[in-house]
Amino acid sequence: MTMKALTANRLDDGEAVFWMGGRWVDRFAEAQLWGDQDPDADAAEAHAKSELTQVVDAYLIDVIESEGGYAPLSYRERVRAMGPTNKLEHGKQAEGGASIEALVHAHGAARSTGRVNLIKRK
Amino acid sequence: MYRYDEIDRAILTDRVAEFREQATRRLAGLITEDQFKPIRLMNGLYLQLHAYMLRIAIPYGALTSAKLRKLAYIARTYDKGYGHFTTRTNLQLHWIKLRDAPDILEHLAEVELHSIQTSGNCIRNLTADPHAGATADEVDDPRVWAEAIRQWSTFHPEFSFLPRKFKIAVTAAATDRAAIKVYDIGLRLHRAEDGELGFEVLVGGGLGRTPYLGSTIRKHLPTRHLLSYLQAILRVYNRAGRRDNAWKARIKILVSSLGAEEFARQVEEEWEREPRDGVDLPDEELAxxxxxxxxxxxxTLPPVSAAFQSAKANDRAFARFARHNVKPHKVPGYAIVDVSLKAPGETPGDCSADQMDVVADLAERFSHDEVRVSYEQNLILPHVKLDDVPQVYAELEAAGLATPNIGLISDIIACPGLDYCALANARAIPIAQDIAKRFADPERAEVVGELKIKISGCINACGHHHVGHIGILGVDKKGEEFYQLTLGGSGAEDAEVGKMLGPALPADKVADAVEQLVEVYMRERAEGERFLDTFRRTGMSPFKEAVYADAR
Amino acid sequence: MPTLVKWTGADAELAEDPFTAVDDDQTLPRGDVIISLTRFQAEGEQLLSEGRKIGVRVEADEAVEALAYDLPRIAVVALVFPKFRDGRAYSAARLLRQRFGYEGQVRAVGDVLREQAHFMIRCGFDAFEPADGSGPTDWAHVAARFRHVYQRAADDRTPAFLERQG
Known part of the structure; x- marks a missing residue:
């Protein structure tokens, strides 16, 4: 079943971050997940877009189950959640662990932009 | 090498102060991201997948040891200890924090570097022949003109909001090492029959979604009128270029829709109407x-170096390096030494801070303090005594910088792709790594000979795939990474846009396909033919048959 | 009356705007007006004969050359920035000042932002209708940011290559 998460980049350092119940966290594994039609997801997105000093470019992404955990559906979003595949020692993937493994092994019919709203508009 | 005077320095200082103020206002929430984004882009600061990316301009690819050491310092202090040299001879740092950016710009300014006009719809950083001032092949030093254009185009009040970005390349040599035919404006210095120095002016080249080679709109422009003529081109473009569709806004679309002749007529008319005094530089400034x-x-040295000859005779690895990475210099007893940033398995164009320091030291000790960046994402030590080449080689080798593969199959151009870039559809780096590893055996690569592979992770074509002998374009097919191959492109003086090989291939088939293409070439090639020559002679069929044999 | 920022050549100041900007479908009020190029071409003679001051609004896709012969009689040329990124008006302003020697007011209207003050002034604009709530202090601040310039434009600043000759 497809879920949703809210992501953005933090304003002051550009780090990819995820929304978790009122604050932004660095790890995708800690991201809050919503059901596909949950209006709270849109409300969180609208809130994130309206504030000025925390994050830039907030948007909802599709999330799927992977290896008993979760992973963004799109390849692009998995790279954001992991780090660059040419330097495994960089980015969030450096700390390893089961949640990173779930990202590494996730696959499926990913839509590469992963931006739910962009896709809807097409 | 051009050194800043007080005026150049003041302009840079004022710019850093301006950006510091703007960034501070943004971080405090006094301006919105919509307002700030164009400002940060004007300073080369992009937001990418993992962090901000700072694109630092390296005007006409020319560095000194002090500049390169400063880049190393910044990479180590504010990034993760490496940087990525691009096909535009810029350096990209991929892990930058907005809060550090003003300090970084201040550090850069100390060594006369900046990130001005590395983004936005303005005249971007200039590129020029990286062998300028070192090759016997040139009629003049293109850096003189590149520097004149750099100053003229910096904060140009009329041309800072063009329909789209605008790139200019300059060469003065018959061998095109600056890809001038795929630039918005390509300038080729030459001498007319009466000996007068002038520019052949090409306009409307470019890659991206619709690749075009530039058209010559003026065969001979006397050099003293360079800037007024550029002003005329830019003014025609600024007024008439399309602004309704970003994909059709580059000057190549205007030139192609008007026709090169009509475009040239409009430029000449504009140029004739506008006074040139005050735009063209006075002789004193040019001097x-x-x-x-x-x-x-x-x-003054003998043309042959005993030390160089004996190293070649005694060390096969050095001999191979000498064959591929050492080029003739205009001064007897000197050589141009290519520093490969393409060690198999590494990321093309990436250079660690430690490696930058090594190259900076070598430049200071052995190359008149000069380093160049090539659009093929390598570094160059332009003025090395032949006597010193064995020593330079040894130190490069120790730093992993002596891969003897310049112009060979593993000397691959690749953009950062989906590993970093917010615009990419697919990864480029891992594909380059796969291919380079297949051809890591230097003897095999040498037998294959000159073969230029260029990979882009999206249609914007930062990896110049259209002009690769083998071009590879990453595309997104329902969320999977696929790669579209083209053959027969060239970005050199025999420039051509490559032709599509066939349906796109999945990521894990690309290196296999390259092997198959190479096999066909080896089978078909006539004496002395490069891959490109064989392709031009045989056409697509044998290559296509080999790669898609299984599919039939 | 909308805010108008004027550049005096050394400083920016707040000015009252005696002109009324009039759309093509509006009836003309009394007094000084800024009208479109199309309307000017149709009604310009008549309006000028009434003794009022006329300004002409030139859209980004219109050529200022169309005004060449009328410029001595026009008090304001308002050049439109449909978006701040649309830089056609910079060329138009330079042509007005440098090619046609226009001495009246060249006004920036539309998506006019303080960050562009330096470029606008250099191209010959001397009046601005800011769209970002900025005032004369902001405009003066941005205009004074750079102590030196590299190229000659429509202002009277000395380019670096001449400064160097002393």
């Missing part, structure tokens, strides 16, 4: 710039 590039410090 001042020229003096900064005057050759100096060259010793």
């Amino acid at each position: 001042r710039i020229r003096a900064a590039f005057a050759p100096q410090g060259f010793e």
